[in-house]
Amino acid sequence: MPRNNDPGKISGYHAHIYYDRATRDVAERLRRVIPRRFRVELGRWREEPVGPHPQSMYQVKFRVKEFPRIVPWLMLNRGGLSVLVHPNTGDDYQDHAFNALWLGDRLTLRLDVFRKLGAKPTLQPSRPARKAPKHPVARPTIASA
């Protein structure tokens, strides 16, 4: 166990809200409500698996200070959907594999994408999906995995 792994290095969070055909209406309702209640940046609908995500989802990006507002709300209002909330510490593999919290059923993430990419995943709302970053960061391997 790393001692005093400082949460101060968390720059923000992503929540990934998973849905399928049967639950898309619930995901739609959440998607309408969340930006009205919280300061977030919504990713677009991802109907197909993308990056480490094995199921349809959209991303909700929020800052550290929103954490105590949106996470408890999601705990009570996720409507049965699986939600992954992971911090962004600069290590995407760690953040998805070990540092995340789950609401509802946990999905098996495709963590090998981080090894393949060797860098940050391309899940920013404004970027195209499944495209390797133009400038891979210096850290090519996931030593801590």
Add this chain to the structure above:
Amino acid sequence: MPRNNDPGKISGYHAHIYYDRATRDVAERLRRVIPRRFRVELGRWREEPVGPHPQSMYQVKFRVKEFPRIVPWLMLNRGGLSVLVHPNTGDDYQDHAFNALWLGDRLTLRLDVFRKLGAKPTLQPSRPARKAPKHPVARPTIASA
């Protein structure tokens, strides 16, 4: 999906830190560090399954305002242990079965204890375990289950 299920009804949280023989040392380290860093009330070691908890654990009780401090810290410092964090809203079944978040591997809780007890579980540190409350609350069934 209930609309606007208000997090204001959360009176506090319990984190349950699970361990086994192989990981008890990690649990011990966390148990030493947590009360030094956070305002919490530690439950005693529960070596045997108790209430809904299928594995050895201890409880960490904290207030709402501690949530944004301790939960991100646990995300980064749980040392591989499974941690259940559930709110206390007055409905123990809902809080454990649906309103909780999980860090690490999710365990299968023994949720039937809430139906058997028909009331709040007896997991307060100062009370004996596995004892039915003297005054069961009026709500005998879990209609929302």
